[in-house]
Amino acid sequence: MNKNAANAGSGATQAGRPARLSLADWIPKIVMAPTVVAAVVCIYGYMIWTAVLSFTNSRMLPSYKFVGLEQYERLFMNDRWIVALTNLGVFGGLFILICLFLGVMLAIFLDQKIRAEGAIRTIYLYPMAISFIVTGTAWKWLLNPTNGIEKMMIELGFEDFRFNWLSDPDMVVYCLVIAAVWQASGFVMALFLAGLRGVDGEMIKAAQLDGAGIITTYRRIILPSLKPVFFSALVILSHIAIKSFDLVAALTNGGPGYSSDLPANFMYAHAFTRSQIGLGAASAMVMLGCVLAILIPYLYSELRGERHE
């Protein structure tokens, strides 16, 4: 459509009809306008509003009495927030590391010219198509001590088998890791598989002639050449980790107690159910800071890379 508009524009120029030219020039802008407005208002507008609210004493309804950094002080004095942040550290760290490791291994194994690769690839990638709510619910059943894996093992005759992480406040965060890894590692695999397919076959032959075994070839040559893929996967996974809300909501609902809260759940609870809009806004701003801390270096390197080319 844009292309047609552009063609019409150039045709009008040749015919010397400036009225039609301006209309043709406007069409792309008109088409784009709703999206731009929606993005500016709904994303950046509300972002700014949240930032403003985080400096006010808003409770159930927004108020505009500015109290400086008081909400941030309260936030970091709040035990529940500290638990949520610690959980994010544990969950995010393990989730990213395990996903990367599994994804890379799956991709390498799938890249060995095996049979039925297409089918296997789809199977591994499929969890990504499911919402975190579904993943959370399914894993809630699986991990539930009274009717999940534990029950199955006991029925199989392992009477002493215990797998009750879901109800253990110290271990519950690892349940989140299991479910999230199950969902996202196939996606990482797809990213790396695409990367591996782009590796120059002659390079692998050269390594073979140089005397490198298969493990050395991957470790020293192929994987280092996939650095951009690592970087993209890292960015995508870390923002999935920081945004994680629905998984916790479905799998543990923050429990037992608030031991499996993540910052997003904290923010939701305070802003919308506990009438602490100011505190919720402050926690949202901290999360935004985390995302930006990952995104800005990424964008910087991407844009610099483009200029370099």
Added chain:
Amino acid sequence: MANLVIENVKKRYGQTEILKGINISIEAGEFLILVGPSGCGKSTLMNSIAGLEDVSEGRILIDDDDVTYSSPKDRDIAMVFQSYALYPNMTVAENISFGLEMRKVPKDEREAEVQRVADMLQIGHLLKRKPAQLSGGQRQRVAMGRALARRPKMYLFDEPLSNLDAKLRVEMRTEIKKLHQKLGTTIVYVTHDQIEAMTLADRIAVMKDGEVQQLGTPQEIYDNPTNLFVAGFMGSPAMNFVPAKVVEQNGAFALELQASKPTIVPFSDQESLKPYLGKEILLGLRPEMITEPQPHKEGAAFVVTADIDVEVTEPMGADTMVLTRISEAEVNCRCNPVYPTKAGETIAMMLDTSKAVAFDKDTGERIDQ
């Protein structure tokens, strides 16, 4: 330094036979070029020599050792690839020394070797750079450096110059030839460029459809091609193939051509023409066999002057190529640029058939010897 023997090597992928029994044997220190159109199996043969692909049948011997089933790293060969295949995450120095590192050469020896290779190829100033920061020609040098560093028994070059621009290609060609003269190591080199093959090789194997059509020195292949394919493939501009009728004239066999007027040219190998009396054969004439009349050759055996109709002229500086038509076939002639040639005119040209070759019209095989 090592000799290379390829014995009846066959390669099949399912039903398709890529290599149909290749036999090549070269001495230590020889520069062998495998040349042929794409899909002729030359790269497959190269990969089989390297051990990157298994052969279905036959044997490969390097330095008199049967390496048919050895892994690539045990064959002590190095290869330069068309895409250079440099390791993008390593610096030039690391690229060059990687093979040595894999063979557990101590660090100080590796560094000395990198320095030696860098000096030889004049890439000392590039050692700390990554491949992405190099130009095509520089990458080519690094790829050669990587092969040189291990001092292998044999080098394999897989179309190493195809990705370079024309000028650089000629430069690197000379460089490779110099390198071969200096090192004296056996080289097997794959190319589809017949000029590269002619200029570099000690021996050329011309391949087509998984078979070696002819194995010989560049001059043998140029002067004595075994069949129409080899004759047409080697040489630029290509050999002209002119249909000619075998006739008897003054008790000798000769060939009748249709230039501007019917012309009879003599032919050296009389015996070979005997069975073809009254039939048509294909006469192979290199462009330099049809020139402007040269007084010093006047009256020599196998030299005939004939009128031809000029269709197109292509001045090339050193020579002017004259395109004409003899016996319905398009023919390229190589003229001295001072000789007046003009499209549409009929001019006198001298045909020297002393080194002309004859082919059977149906089989494409060489008739004379």
